Amino acid sequence: MKIAIVDYGAGNLPSVERALRGLGAETERATEPAQVSQARAIVLPGVGHFGAFVAGLRERNLTEPLRAAHQSGTPILGICLGLQAMFASSEEASNESGLRFFPEKVTALPTNVKSPHIGWNQLRRVRDGRLLRGVPQDAYFYFAHSFAAPGSAPPTVAACDHGVSFAAVIERENLFGVQFHPEKSGETGALVLRNFLELL
Amino acid sequence: MPLARRIIPCLDVDAGRVVKGVEFAGLRDMGDPAELGARYNREGADELVVLDISASFQGRATFLDTIRRVAEQLNIPLTAGGGIRTMEEGRAVLLAGADKVTVNTAAVQRPELISELSQQFGAQAVVLSLDVKRTNGSWEAYVRGGRQATGRDAADWAAEAVERGAGEILLTSIDRDGTRSGFDCEATAKIAATVPVPVIASGGASTFEDFLAVFTNGCADAALAASIFHLETHSIAALKTFLAERGVPVRQSR
Numbered sequence: 001m002k003i004a005i006v007d008y009g010a011g012n013l014p015s016v017e018r019a020l021r022g023l024g025a026e027t028e029r030a031t032e033p034a035q036v037s038q039a040r041a042i043v044l045p046g047v048g049h050f051g052a053f054v055a056g057l058r059e060r061n062l063t064e065p066l067r068a069a070h071q072s073g074t075p076i077l078g079i080c081l082g083l084q085a086m087f088a089s090s091e092e093a094s095n096e097s098g099l100r101f102f103p104e105k106v107t108a109l110p111t112n113v114k115s116p117h118i119g120w121n122q123l124r125r126v127r128d129g130r131l132l133r134g135v136p137q138d139a140y141f142y143f144a145h146s147f148a149a150p151g152s153a154p155p156t157v158a159a160c161d162h163g164v165s166f167a168a169v170i171e172r173e174n175l176f177g178v179q180f181h182p183e184k185s186g187e188t189g190a191l192v193l194r195n196f197l198e199l200l
Numbered sequence: 201m202p203l204a205r206r207i208i209p210c211l212d213v214d215a216g217r218v219v220k221g222v223e224f225a226g227l228r229d230m231g232d233p234a235e236l237g238a239r240y241n242r243e244g245a246d247e248l249v250v251l252d253i254s255a256s257f258q259g260r261a262t263f264l265d266t267i268r269r270v271a272e273q274l275n276i277p278l279t280a281g282g283g284i285r286t287m288e289e290g291r292a293v294l295l296a297g298a299d300k301v302t303v304n305t306a307a308v309q310r311p312e313l314i315s316e317l318s319q320q321f322g323a324q325a326v327v328l329s330l331d332v333k334r335t336n337g338s339w340e341a342y343v344r345g346g347r348q349a350t351g352r353d354a355a356d357w358a359a360e361a362v363e364r365g366a367g368e369i370l371l372t373s374i375d376r377d378g379t380r381s382g383f384d385c386e387a388t389a390k391i392a393a394t395v396p397v398p399v400i401a402s403g404g405a406s407t408f409e410d411f412l413a414v415f416t417n418g419c420a421d422a423a424l425a426a427s428i429f430h431l432e433t434h435s436i437a438a439l440k441t442f443l444a445e446r447g448v449p450v451r452q453s454r
Contacts, residue, residue, distance in 0.1 A: 144324040
């Protein structure tokens with residue numbers, strides 16, 4: 001069984017794919033419900049627009065298989081927009097609904113700081129988590145986003161501050177998410193992906 | 201937890217080779233883009249920019265191939281552009297492995313290009329490349345590789361581009377480019393104060409002090425340079441140590 005990288009029709013799949021394969025993982029691009037249902041683990045990569053993301057999942061009939069995978073305990077890792085899609089909704093597309101794994105709402109970053117939040121930032125650990133095992137406290141990760149889930153959301157294991165505290169790493173049971181791009185975050189990013197693979 | 205100030209090497213490419221231009225004219229071969237990209241990735245660059253300086257229709261396929269070859273070497277972000285005229289050309293650059301695409305001349309001619317790219321790929325993927333020249337105390341936007349004046353005030357154009365969805369500004373001082381006389385801190389500070397998105401300063405880098413100045417007086421979020429890194433005049437690690445010792449937040453490789 002392979003790791004399904006969900007292909008919702010946009011987004012930068014090759015770099016996530018290359019990073020996972022570089023760590024020895026077998027991956028496939030999932031565009032069909034069966035690929036999601038049969039996967040050993042699922043990666044939801046994402047750049048772009050929340051509305052386009054969830055609509056892309058819906059048009060490919062991937063929303064229900066993702067919810068079923070969550071129920072059956074398949075590890076799921078959301079990256080950037082993929083993390084945001086795990087929440088109920090987003091200000092970026094208020095008429096669309098997310099995967100609703102978590103009830104909180106994704107909101108725009110405040111206007112008193114530069115947005116998009118683009119660049120390398122550090123994390124503030126909230127509690128112990130599995131994705132950050134062995135990652136130095138002061139490690140930097142690459143972020144590129146204008147919206148974020150609240151740092152007060154219960155699944156948050158590490159927050160980041162950019163005008164507001166937002167969820168940078170989330171974990172609950174088989175659900176994992178990172179607001180930064182591990183595939184673009186050098187060696188420390190690779191360590192986070194390795195930690196995810198080691199859960200499988 | 202402040203954002204780290206980024207150090208960004210730039211590869212100007214023509215026909216699949218990295219070249220070095222002086223004040224937008226005169227070329228010299230500097231090596232293979234994939235090899236240089238791999239070196240900068242290893243040495244602690246925070247991002248890489250690849251610009252197609254030929255920007256010719258015939259050269260487009262070669263440029264996309266260059267992006268693919270460079271992207272394969274990286275686990276840091278890649279920005280690419282040069283001569284992007286349409287949404288489809290922008291898409292091709294992103295699909296080839298770039299995380300962000302830069303637009304310049306075509307966006308001045310048809311600003312909707314920025315809106316279209318931003319709506320499709322998100323503001324974080326759209327960088328306005330803004331080439332400026334000082335004229336009577338303000339800065340004018342230039343296009344066509346710095347050869348043609350637009351008559352537009354650079355700050356006004358930057359503000360419009362951000363309004364339309366550009367997520368970053370790559371600001372190049374034509375006056376300073378290739379001169380090794382330091383970044384144009386005044387121009388950078390002016391644009392950084394005008395727009396609510398990150399500003400990457402470019403043109404004129406020579407010494408470590410130049411980088412310190414553009415991050416402090418220039419209020420830059422990132423600084424870009426080409427030849428001083430290609431020629432190994434400066435190592436990125438030594439530059440970051442210099443900046444860290446002077447209180448500038450940087451990401452240091454371990």
